[in-house]
Amino acid sequence: MVLIGSHPILGFAVYFYSLGATVILAARKMDQLKSTAKEIELLGGKCDVMQLNIRDANQALEAVNQIVAKHGKLNGLVNNAGGQFHSPASKMTPNGFATVVDLNLMGTFYLCKAAFDGYMGEHGGTIVNIVADCRNGFPGMVHTGAARAGIINMTKTLAIEWGPYNGIRINCVAPGMTISSGMKNYPEKVLDGFIANGWMNPSGRFGTESEMAASVVFLLSPAASYITGVNLPVDGGYSLSRSDAKGPEAMYNPKGSLMRPYIGWPSDEKAAIQEVDAPTGIVKLFEKYKALAVNGINRDSKL
Numbered sequence: 001m002v003l004i005g006s007h008p009i010l011g012f013a014v015y016f017y018s019l020g021a022t023v024i025l026a027a028r029k030m031d032q033l034k035s036t037a038k039e040i041e042l043l044g045g046k047c048d049v050m051q052l053n054i055r056d057a058n059q060a061l062e063a064v065n066q067i068v069a070k071h072g073k074l075n076g077l078v079n080n081a082g083g084q085f086h087s088p089a090s091k092m093t094p095n096g097f098a099t100v101v102d103l104n105l106m107g108t109f110y111l112c113k114a115a116f117d118g119y120m121g122e123h124g125g126t127i128v129n130i131v132a133d134c135r136n137g138f139p140g141m142v143h144t145g146a147a148r149a150g151i152i153n154m155t156k157t158l159a160i161e162w163g164p165y166n167g168i169r170i171n172c173v174a175p176g177m178t179i180s181s182g183m184k185n186y187p188e189k190v191l192d193g194f195i196a197n198g199w200m201n202p203s204g205r206f207g208t209e210s211e212m213a214a215s216v217v218f219l220l221s222p223a224a225s226y227i228t229g230v231n232l233p234v235d236g237g238y239s240l241s242r243s244d245a246k247g248p249e250a251m252y253n254p255k256g257s258l259m260r261p262y263i264g265w266p267s268d269e270k271a272a273i274q275e276v277d278a279p280t281g282i283v284k285l286f287e288k289y290k291a292l293a294v295n296g297i298n299r300d301s302k303l
């Protein structure tokens with residue numbers, strides 16, 4: 001039984017289905033949740049939906065209580081809901097900063113605490129918090145950088161406090177720039193910046209939803225049973241990079257990426273991710289990745 005805060009990317013759904021988990025999708029907009037649930041069911045998975053605003057601690061606990069009452073358990077939690085807006089710190093208002101901290105840091109804490117109080121404190125469980133690549137600060141997004149760094153540190157504390165007596169494991173996944181519906185939130189100019197920056201890392205490309213999902217499912221699964229309190233960057237090495245067009249990536253890899261994208265199970269047409277709900281420039285990138293995931297990459301196929 002896995003609760004995913006937010007309408008998750010289809011990749012999660014596919015993976016949870018492969019593990020045989022029942023997925024509960026929770027976010028504010030029911031329409032979006034229902035259509036994702038339909039896709040999961042079409043693939044043969046089990047899914048439930050519920051409305052939830054993670055910024056409300058009472059709603060978070062109520063959601064967990066409802067799940068436990070209906071399904072008898074809650075042994076997985078993925079805190080995927082989150083976001084921010086792009087703004088230099090000099091132009092950001094105190095309320096703008098506080099709002100993003102409230103959503104990401106407070107919201108994640110509310111869900112973790114609700115899961116602990118409502119089920120995991122007594123029975124154990126596994127939590128994955130989705131953060132972002134904030135290792136070297138987060139220019140243009142000071143609020144989210146601070147909030148996500150807070151989540152990473154909170155995760156370490158909870159791993160220590162909650163691990164020893166009931167076996168809770170809690171980890172973070174830090175996605176690099178990922179092809180997803182989240183890209184609809186940014187103005188074209190900001191997106192152009194993302195796309196231009198996308199190749200300036202060792203992978204030379206954005207990540208895919210499947211690549212994020214695979215690491216989340218790994219951390220949730222018994223295969224990661226000795227891993228807790230870590231932050232796993234899933235970013236093609238982006239967090240190590242200076243994102244400099246004349247930097248080492250350009251020197252060592254002038255023709256672009258050789259890291260083959262992963263989009264599900266390419267050999268299984270039904271399960272692989274077929275499309276993303278994103279702005280045109282991002283969808284075009286995805287179409288390229290899809291072809292490369294299936295056909296492979298050669299040195300002349302710059303992304």
Ligand SMILES: CCCCCCCCC/C=C/C(=O)SCCNC(=O)CCNC(=O)[C@H](O)C(C)(C)COP(=O)(O)OP(=O)(O)OC[C@H]1O[C@@H](n2cnc3c(N)ncnc32)[C@H](O)[C@@H]1OP(=O)(O)O
Pocket residue numbers: 082083084085086087093094095096097099100103132140176177178182183185190193194197
């Ligand atoms: C190239 C580099 C590579 C850098 C590489 C970086 C790669 C990053 C890739 C990351 C991708 C993702 O995360 S993808 C996920 C994308 N999804 C999202 O980002 C969802 C974003 N949106 C939201 O979650 C919400 O809208 C959220 C931002 C939390 C605001 O929530 P609310 O509705 O409660 O907020 P409001 O009440 O409207 O506003 C609260 C305050 O915030 C301010 N505010 C709200 N939106 C604002 C905006 N767009 N611009 C300015 N200010 C804004 C308001 O003015 C208010 O402040 P006052 O005026 O003072 O009152």
Ligand SMILES: NC(=O)C1=CN([C@@H]2O[C@H](COP(=O)(O)OP(=O)(O)OC[C@H]3O[C@@H](n4cnc5c(N)ncnc54)[C@H](OP(=O)(O)O)[C@@H]3O)[C@@H](O)[C@H]2O)C=CC1
Pocket residue numbers: 005006007008009026027028029030032052053054055080081082083084103107130131132133174175176177178179180181182183185
């Ligand atoms: N895409 C990327 O490049 C990166 C993404 N990330 C992070 O990964 C996560 C998923 O990103 P992505 O799929 O791209 O983003 P999306 O914006 O597509 O998804 C965000 C989800 O969060 C839900 N959500 C937002 N606010 C709330 C709330 N108050 N209560 C409950 N649910 C909420 C939204 O649903 P609804 O509006 O219906 O509530 C939506 O389903 C986010 O935390 C994002 O910041 C991190 C780094 C890079």
